[in-house]
Amino acid sequence: MLYCVEMEVVVPPGTDPDTLARLKADEKARAQDLQRRGQWLHLWRVAGRYANVSVFDVESHDALHDILSTLPLFPFMTLRVTPLARHPSSLA
Template sequence: MRFMVEMTVNLPPGDHSALLAREREYSQRLQRDGRWEHLWRVAGRYANVSIFNVGTPDELHELVSGLPLFPYMDIRVTALAAHPSAIATEEER
C-alpha cells in the first residue's frame, strides 16, 4: 500500500543536532529497506512530501510515529491508488 505523507516540522529554538542525526539515520534506514520510496523537500519550508510503501496503515503509523522528530511534526496522510493512465511497471503499481 502506498501513502503520500506530508510532514511539516516545527522545532523550538535550540541546538537539535543530535536529534537531527537520529532522524537522518532512521529515515535513511527506511529508505534503504524500500518502505520509504521517495523523499522530497518542500522548497522554502521545513517540510517534506514522502511516499511510503508499506503493508498496512498500522505499519505506516508505527514507522512515522517512530521518527525522532515526530513530536514536532504536523503530518497529513493520503492513501494512494494506481492510476489507469499511468505508465508504470506492475511492481510500481
C-alpha cells in the same frame, strides 16, 4: 500499500541546539534506514520550508503509523497522510 505523507516540522523556540542537532542526525539515520529497507520510496524537500513530501510503501495503515511515530522528530511534526491507488492512465 502506497502512501503520500506530507511532513512539516516546527521546533519549539528555545530548544537546545545540541539536542536539536542530535535529533536531526538521528532522523537522517532513521530515514536512510527506511529507504534502504524499501519502505520510504521517495523523499522530497519542500523548498523554503522545514517540510517534505514522501512516498511510503508499507503493508497497512498501522504499519505506517508505527513507522512515523518512531521518527525522532515526530513530536514536532504535523503530518498529512494520503493513501494512494494506481491511476488507470498511468504507464507504470
